[in-house]
Amino acid sequence: MSTHSSLRKDLRKLIANTKGFSSVIGTTFMVLVMLVLATSIFLWTLSQNTEYFQSVKEKNQLEVDRLNEKLSAENVNYTASDDVVSVEVDLKNEGPLSVHLTTLWVLDTTIRKYGFNDTLNINLQPGEKLSIKGTEAIKVVIENADNTHVFSSWFITTRGNAVPLEKEGGLIVAQVSAGIGSIAMDFNRFKYYNVSKVGSSYILNNYPQGSAGYVVIQPASGGIAFQVALTNYDPSKRNITLYSGSVLFTIFPVMPQQPRGSMWYIVNVNANGVISNTYTPVNLTYGIETSVFFASAVELKGSNTFTPALASYSGTAPVNLALIGSLGNDYYGQNIPFVSIYIQG
Amino acid sequence: MNLKKARKRLHERCAISAVISNVILAGAVITVSFVVLFWAQYRSSAYNEQYSEAMNADIAKLKERLAFEYVFYDKANLTVYLLNCGTIDNVTVQTVYIYFSGNGTLVKVFSSPTLKQFNGAPITDQDLDKGEEGCFVLSPLSLETGVNYSVRVITGRGSTFEYTFIT
Numbered sequence: 001m002s003t004h005s006s007l008r009k010d011l012r013k014l015i016a017n018t019k020g021f022s023s024v025i026g027t028t029f030m031v032l033v034m035l036v037l038a039t040s041i042f043l044w045t046l047s048q049n050t051e052y053f054q055s056v057k058e059k060n061q062l063e064v065d066r067l068n069e070k071l072s073a074e075n076v077n078y079t080a081s082d083d084v085v086s087v088e089v090d091l092k093n094e095g096p097l098s099v100h101l102t103t104l105w106v107l108d109t110t111i112r113k114y115g116f117n118d119t120l121n122i123n124l125q126p127g128e129k130l131s132i133k134g135t136e137a138i139k140v141v142i143e144n145a146d147n148t149h150v151f152s153s154w155f156i157t158t159r160g161n162a163v164p165l166e167k168e169g170g171l172i173v174a175q176v177s178a179g180i181g182s183i184a185m186d187f188n189r190f191k192y193y194n195v196s197k198v199g200s201s202y203i204l205n206n207y208p209q210g211s212a213g214y215v216v217i218q219p220a221s222g223g224i225a226f227q228v229a230l231t232n233y234d235p236s237k238r239n240i241t242l243y244s245g246s247v248l249f250t251i252f253p254v255m256p257q258q259p260r261g262s263m264w265y266i267v268n269v270n271a272n273g274v275i276s277n278t279y280t281p282v283n284l285t286y287g288i289e290t291s292v293f294f295a296s297a298v299e300l301k302g303s304n305t306f307t308p309a310l311a312s313y314s315g316t317a318p319v320n321l322a323l324i325g326s327l328g329n330d331y332y333g334q335n336i337p338f339v340s341i342y343i344q345g
Numbered sequence: 346m347n348l349k350k351a352r353k354r355l356h357e358r359c360a361i362s363a364v365i366s367n368v369i370l371a372g373a374v375i376t377v378s379f380v381v382l383f384w385a386q387y388r389s390s391a392y393n394e395q396y397s398e399a400m401n402a403d404i405a406k407l408k409e410r411l412a413f414e415y416v417f418y419d420k421a422n423l424t425v426y427l428l429n430c431g432t433i434d435n436v437t438v439q440t441v442y443i444y445f446s447g448n449g450t451l452v453k454v455f456s457s458p459t460l461k462q463f464n465g466a467p468i469t470d471q472d473l474d475k476g477e478e479g480c481f482v483l484s485p486l487s488l489e490t491g492v493n494y495s496v497r498v499i500t501g502r503g504s505t506f507e508y509t510f511i512t
Contacts (some may be wrong), residue, residue, distance in 0.1 A: 025371055031379030044393055048400050055404040062432065102428070103413050114417060116426075118463055118478060158476060160412025160430030230399065283456070343350050 070095030074163040080145040086137035093124035097261035103156040106140040110149035115142040147237040181334040182234035207273025218345040221309025225295030232284035238328030240284040245324040248294035252313035261312040264294035406431035413508035423483040429473035437501035446495040
């Protein structure tokens with residue numbers, strides 16, 4: 001018998017044998033069940049893990065965004081009036097992401113009271129600057145807050161960061177003002193005007209533009225008026241009131257032994273450039289630049305009325321601003337040796 | 346010849362019991378297999394559900410984030426101002442722990458404090474949605490002045506947020 005025919009015989013026998021048929025079916029089913037279950041569980045677990053890692057990724061991205069948020073809030077100024085603190089500040093978004101501000105917190109550390117304004121809706125694009133000043137100042141209610149108090153404040157962003165408001169320039173100014181005085185002058189806003197009489201009133205010509213005050217072309221008649229921009233930087237934030245004795249005076253070096261002077265006393269000027277005959281004390285509120293005018297030949301007190309003044313001499317003259325008044329409840333005086341002028345004519 | 350053989354086989358009764366037994370056995374195996382399949386599927390779907398719940402809870406926890414806007418202590422009251430800056434709604438405050446931040450000694454525990462809006466009105470649903478601000482007052486609480494304390498907030502989903510402040 002050949003090997004080939006033996007194999008054929010064995011195969012025929014195996015096919016004809018029905019024993020173990022159910023085992024084959026059972027095994028097949030078992031394998032199918034295992035495959036179906038394993039595949040479904042594997043795929044489902046994979047999808048769940050993907051979802052979880054997606055959430056972790058989002059969370060990490062949020063944290064990165066939060067850490068990358070970079071907002072600077074500088075040159076803050078607080079003004080308290082009637083239990084309302086007005087906060088002026090310069091904002092700059094220095095980060096790569098836009099920033100949304102939701103709340104401003106202000107703490108009056110002097111009386112340990114605080115307030116907040118949670119109605120802010122300020123958006124800043126990357127690199128955007130925003131100066132919140134004047135009527136746009138953010139208002140926060142704090143009972144019994146006062147200008148002389150010390151405040152600290154911070155913004156809250158939508159991402160949950162706290163951004164402190166800093167007094168970068170204020171500290172330097174405060175240190176300077178403690179050394180040389182509480183009033184500072186803006187050199188770029190020093191102007192002069194010619195004074196003319198219209199009817200019974202004296203007015204400033206070309207008001208409010210005027211001309212730069214460093215070179216004065218003196219008219220043949222009438223008078224000259226000077227305008228200076230003063231800011232109160234008292235570290236205690238008290239009000240300064242200027243009395244009628246405040247005067248702007250110049251010294252002309254006519255001869256070495258005989259210097260000559262000219263002077264212009266403080267006056268009030270209305271919105272139309274009309275000079276008042278009498279003088280009402282000018283208030284300098286902390287941190288707010290105020291224009292002050294000097295034009296009268298005599299001090300406006302008692303029965304004195306406005307008299308226009310011209311410089312009696314010409315040429316170069318140093319100018320002194322002698323201010324007399326009150327600082328809070330105390331008397332105050334400050335002499336600002338500030339500019340030189342050249343009088344022509 | 347073949348037709349004859351086939352006819353003969355049809356009339357043969359010797360192996361009929363073997364065929365029936367095989368059919369019954371195969372049927373039983375198939376039935377049991379289906380039962381096992383459905384049972385296994387039921388068990389796996391139950392496992393999937395449990396796993397899914399655990400996973401969703403973890404994901405929800407990940408999405409929670411509370412920012413402390415301000416913590417103020419005055420006259421035995423500690424007021425904590427919060428902002429939900431996460432990406433999920435319905436953040437509840439479950440437990441609040443106050444402890445010394447220096448040595449970690451526990452000072453006091455508060456459970457489920459009442460959430461209020463910043464203006465003092467209670468928040469109706471007692472949770473913070475996305476971007477919502479709220480506060481709660483912990484009282485009575487006796488803290489020493491000028492000492493560093495920490496406040497730890499545990500949310501309903503189990504997230505923990507901490508903030509250190511000076512009285």
